[in-house]
Each structure stands twice: as structure tokens, then as C-alpha cells.
Amino acid sequence: MAWQPNDTVFPPFFYLESLDIPPSQAYAAIIMATLTYCFIIAGNMTIILCITLNRSLHKPMYLMLLNLLVNDLIGATLFFPQLISGIALEDRSVYCASCVLQAMMVHVYAGGDYVILTAMAYDRFLAICRPLRYGVMMSRANLLKVVLAIVVTDLAVVSPLYCLLARLRLCGNSITDMYCNNASLLKLACGDTAVNNYYGIFVAAFLQGMSLIAVIFTYVQILVACLANKQSDTKSKALRTCGTHLTVFLVFQVTTMFKVLAHRFNQVSPYLRRAAGVSIFLLPPIVNPLIYGLNTKEIRNIVIHFFTKKKMTNFDR
Known part of the structure; x- marks a missing residue:
């Protein structure tokens, strides 16, 4: 439904892009999406509880x-x-406040992953290259400061995007994406969006560039330290731990880069743009617990012990 701009800056509703799912396939799509979401919850909660x-x-x-x-x-x-609700109810409308909140939280989520992965790379650098100082530099008090710094940095970088958006008048309410995000909302603006675009590019470059530079620097130092270490067991454990983190980092780096580029170029196929958008909510939440659960010995042993013990308990009954 078209919305005509009047005295209000934002429309009361936004309409997300149609999913184009035939009625005959709606139930299958709902089941698939629900199972995927349940799998993500189960996988992540298992490691979180461990x-x-x-x-x-x-x-x-x-x-x-x-x-x-x-x-x-x-x-x-x-x-x-x-x-899931959009498929089930065949309704792609979303309240304005909910849409803007979702858009902001999407950026907080993406930025949070970048900042956390950067902090994890720094942690591995200290553990391997500065082992004698690790206990002091990564004490509980300092760890709390790191977590607070992650939250503050993420919010401080993302919040101006929506402060800049609030000053613009929107001339439409049809979002060309499967969910609300800053880039899609910005495409609806009537006025000059140059400042918003420049700051959006800065945010992407800052978060992705900062994390990439930090990871390259720390991993070069780690590689040099591992090559200089003559103890094969220590070297193997360090490389395995870092390999796990590096895999997770590359998965997220590729998916978010894919998403950013898909929105920047109008020639990109809408199906490719959809795939890019969905990938940031699908791949990291599925891949991260699997990689850390299977490749981290301490976590893997606890998970195996838990399910083995539960199975034996049920058998004894």
C-alpha cells in the first residue's frame, strides 16, 4: 500500500518485500524456518550452558x-x-517503531560480532605471545572493562546512523528487503542523503577495517611466536585454537561484506541480495557453535560427557 508523505516524517507502517512463496509451499517454508531457528537456539544454548x-x-x-x-x-x-509470522499470516507490514528498532538492532548485532571477534583475537595474542602477562592483563576486572568497551563502542558507532536518519522525511513505505535495515530505510528518503551515506560507509569501513587490521596484526604475531616455539604440543594447540577463531571471523567477514556490496550496487539480482541479507542471520549463528563445539576440546568433552551421562541415566531407569 502506497503512503503519501504529509506532516509526519515517518509512515505509521512499513511493508517489507514480498517473499513470493506460493500458498502450496507456505507450510513447508514455515516448518523449514522454524526448524532452522530451533536448531540455532539449541546449538548456541548448548555451548552457552556449557x-x-x-x-x-x-x-x-x-x-x-x-x-x-x-x-x-x-x-x-x-x-x-x-x-515465520510473515509467512504464516501472509502479512509483511510492520509498525514504524518496530521497523526502526529492528534496523538499529541489526546494526548493533553486526557491529557487536566484529568488536567481539576483534577482542577475541587480542585475547589469543596475549595468551600466546605474552603468556607471563596474560593473567594480569586479562583479569576479571579487565575482562569486565573489555565487555563494557565492546558494548559502548558498538552503540557509539551505530547510534549516529539513526540520529542522521531521523532528520530525513521519507517518501515511501515499501522496503526492498526481507527485514528493516538502515540502507533500505535510506532509499525511501526524499532529501539529500549524502551525509548518511558517507557515515554509513565510515561505519562499515571502521568496523570491518578495524577488525581486519587487528586480526592480521595479531595473527602475524601469533604465527611468528608459534614458529619460534619448539614444543610441538603447545604449537599445535595454539594453531588449532587460532584456526577456530580465524574460521569464524572469515565467515562473518565474507557474509557482511557480501551484504554491504549487495545494497551498494543496484545491478545486483534481488535474489542474490536476499541471499546476502539472510546469510548474516543464518551462517554465523549456525557455524559458530558448530566450529567451537567440535574444534574446542574442552567444550567438546563437556558436551559429550553431558549427553553420555544423560543417556546412561535414562538407560539405568
Whole structure:
């Protein structure tokens, strides 16, 4: 439904892009989306509970991983419930306030993952290259400061995007995306959006560039330290731990870059743009718990022990 601009800056409703799902396939789509969301919740909550309930995992690396998985759950929750209800009710309308809140939280989620992954790279750098100072530099007090710095940095970078958006008048209410985000809302603006575009590019460059530079720097230092270490067991463990983090970082870096580029170029196919948009809510929340759960020995052993013990308990009954 078209909306004609009047004295209000924002329309009362926004209409998200149609999913183009035939009625005959609606139930299958609902089941698939629901199972995917449940799988994401189960996978992330399993690792979160492992870390929370086991004091042996109350270490800086695992506590930062806990923050990463909670952030991924938030990201998935921003997308899947709305997707499922939209298919079930055949209604793609969303209240203005809900749309703007979702758009802001999407940026907070993406920015949060970048900042957390950067902090995790720094943690690995200290643990491997500065082991004698690690206990002091990553004490509980300092870890709390790191977590607060992550939250403050994320909000401080993302909030101006929506302060700049609030000054613009929108001339439409049809969002060309499967969920609300800053880029799609900005396309509806009537006035000059140059400042918004420049700051949006700065945010993407800052978050992605900062994390990429930090990860390259820390991993070059880690690689040099591992090559200089003559103890094969220590070297193998360090490389395995860093390989896990690097895989997670690359998955998120590629998916978000794909998403940013898909919105910047109008020639991109709408189906490709949809795939890029969905990937940031799908791949990291699925991949992260799988990679850390399977590749981190401490977590893997706790998960196996938990399910083995539960199975034996049920068998004894």
C-alpha cells in the first residue's frame, strides 16, 4: 500500500518485500524456518550452558565466546520470528517503531560480532605471545572493562546512523528487503542523503577495517611466536585454537561484506541480495557453535560427557 508523505516524517507502517512463496509451499517454508531457528537456539544454548555451568570454562576466551553466541542468538531472533509470522499470516507490514528498532538492532548485532571477534583475537595474542602477562592483563576486572568497551563502542558507532536518519522525511513505505535495515530505510528518503551515506560507509569501513587490521596484526604475531616455539604440543594447540577463531571471523567477514556490496550496487539480482541479507542471520549463528563445539576440546568433552551421562541415566531407569 502506497503512503503519501504529509506532516509526519515517518509512515505509521512499513511493508517489507514480498517473499513470493506460493500458498502450496507456505507450510513447508514455515516448518523449514522454524526448524532452522530451533536448531540455532539449541546449538548456541548448548555451548552457552556449557560455559555458564562449568567453572573450568570461566576463562576470558570462553567468556568472550559466550558474548559472541548470545549476540548471535539476538541476531537470529531479530529475523526468524518475523519471517515465520510473515509467512504464516501472509502479512509483511510492520509498525514504524518496530521497523526502526529492528534496523538499529541489526546494526548493533553486526557491529557487536566484529568488536567481539576483534577482542577475541587480542585475547589469543596475549595468551600466546605474552603468556607471563596474560593473567594480569586479562583479569576479571579487565575482562569486565573489555565487555563494557565492546558494548559502548558498538552503540557509539551505530547510534549516529539513526540520529542522521531521523532528520530525513521519507517518501515511501515499501522496503526492498526481507527485514528493516538502515540502507533500505535510506532509499525511501526524499532529501539529500549524502551525509548518511558517507557515515554509513565510515561505519562499515571502521568496523570491518578495524577488525581486519587487528586480526592480521595479531595473527602475524601469533604465527611468528608459534614458529619460534619448539614444543610441538603447545604449537599445535595454539594453531588449532587460532584456526577456530580465524574460521569464524572469515565467515562473518565474507557474509557482511557480501551484504554491504549487495545494497551498494543496484545491478545486483534481488535474489542474490536476499541471499546476502539472510546469510548474516543464518551462517554465523549456525557455524559458530558448530566450529567451537567440535574444534574446542574442552567444550567438546563437556558436551559429550553431558549427553553420555544423560543417556546412561535414562538407560539405568
